[in-house]
Amino acid sequence: MRTSQVLIPTLREDPVEAEIVSHRLMLRAGMIRKVAAGIYTYLPLGLRVIRKIENIIRQEMNRAGAQEILMPILSPAELWRETGRWDFYGKELLRCQDRHDRDFCFGPTHEEVITDLFRREVRSYRQLPLNCYQIQTKFRDEIRPRFGLMRGREFIMKDAYSFDRDEESARVSYQKMYDAYERIFTRCGLNFRPVEADNGMIGGSMSHEFMVLAETGEETILYEEGGTYAANVERAEVLPPTDVSTDQPLPLETVSTPGMKTVEDVCKFLSLTPDHLVKTLLYQTPDNTIVAVLVRGDHEANEIKVNRLLGTTEIILADPEIVTKVTSAPVGFAGPVGLKNIRIVADQAVQGMKNFVVGGNANDTHFLNVNCDRDFQVETFADLRQAKAGDPSPRTNAPLSSAKGIEVGHVFLLGTKYSEAMGANFLDDQGKDTMAIMGCYGIGVSRTAAASIEQNHDAKGMIWPTPIAPFHVHLLPVTNSELVQETTETLYQSLIEAEIEVLWDDRDERAGVKFNDADLIGAPYHVTIGDKGLKNGVIEIKHRRTGEMVKVAPSEATSYLSQHLASL
């Protein structure tokens, strides 16, 4: 393709709106342009990358036995009402009405639509397992879209859905997708890591996220160095504490702590370390009951774990008025001692503590030498805190490290959540009506492109892994002599015949401009053709990633490039 005939509006300067490197470089390289917050047009270069990723996904999904379909973007409210998600999904679900005032939504995911298809069309266990996927534009009205393609409101997603006759078979389907995802992200040239994850609002029993490791990632993962355990921090289990205090209980004391509202304040004031305190967090459940959650002063509560324990979905920290009403004190002085008619649950670490400090449920007051059972009753002790770097791995006890990751893929074993709600049944080999066991599997296609840039760039621009590069070779004639023109033309034809994807910079620009744009766009190989080289019978081939430069005769260039591209 010739640069003069493709829309590649490169920018010299960084657009001010772009904060992270992938967003900045995609804008500068003319790959994307913003239409509205979180909504982008893919220009030719950007679309080529997207298509490359899609094709890798297609090949691997097909290889794994999934079949491609295409569901509509709009779906009727009735389907979403059947599963309760019309209300549950909240504002993230973009809704609209047709001319008859019927409710529709723009699909953020397609469990309802595919399950409806299944219940209509599948009758027998002989048709199972079934796995259908699509690659399609999704819409989620994110609270805060950001970072270009990283968190858009409209984005391209591959979503797959499996239906199985039983749990065992469903696990096989799940594993096939897991394996396919590993191949997909490996082929995309990404440094990634599968981690255990929470199922969140989509439901189900087992889940892994595929995280591209990058500092700009919005997710935190915990993992064993060189080990097998890795989990999203939301999910990571914490082992019960081994350090159980054997101190003798001391008499309860009241202490005045004027204005000491934070763990830090209280510790400083009492000359204690935070692990001698217990924080009391008051949470409000959706039905407006208040639950006190106790965690050690140096720990953070994990709301997902609390939700799981309480069987709720959306607890929120109680607002200050409620806290004042419940504890008779401003926020900062809540404690479990003397709390009436409130459920108290505690992190397991609290169980082993003796003579700790808690809020006094009165302004400027704390209690010293507090002990469970003697001073208050805990309904349940459980793993309720956020795991952190340094905690022992729940598998091997080895200390966990933490890293930032970009979630590019997510696989779920859903169980019967949707098949039950929507009646997705089939007849098993005994002629018995049976609910299908479902799984669902997503890949953020556009996010994968952005994630790849986060991992593959330098100060001058992008460095595409060959399988998803918009072009393999960037052809750069840098002088205007007839010899250069002829050599370029001949090489261009030769590369095309060899099925190498080549971008020929045929603009009347100076060498520097071409070199800089080429570095920005980041094709794996740059071929420079100029009189300086041709005088010695050579052209120059630069490896974008390493900067390595080789000189070859023009007639040798195609075979050199073919060989190097094939080896990847």
Place this chain on the structure above:
RNA sequence: CGGGGCGUAGCGCAGCCCGGUAGCGCGCCUGCUUUGGGAGCAGGAUGUCGGAGGUUCAAAUCCUCUCGCCCCGACCA
């Protein structure tokens, strides 16, 4: 939704405090020269100053309302 910030030419910005009828760099167009890491000279085009209302002889500038965008947070299959 809470906090912070920004809307002036395609991009990056100045002008605003202290009102006087819009400017700089890059890009774009024409010509000549130049041509191996973002060329030089000459000439040229491009703005409802985000929008609406108000104050004023006069508004990019002051006031009110409004829309959009970015960042942090809450949220997130």
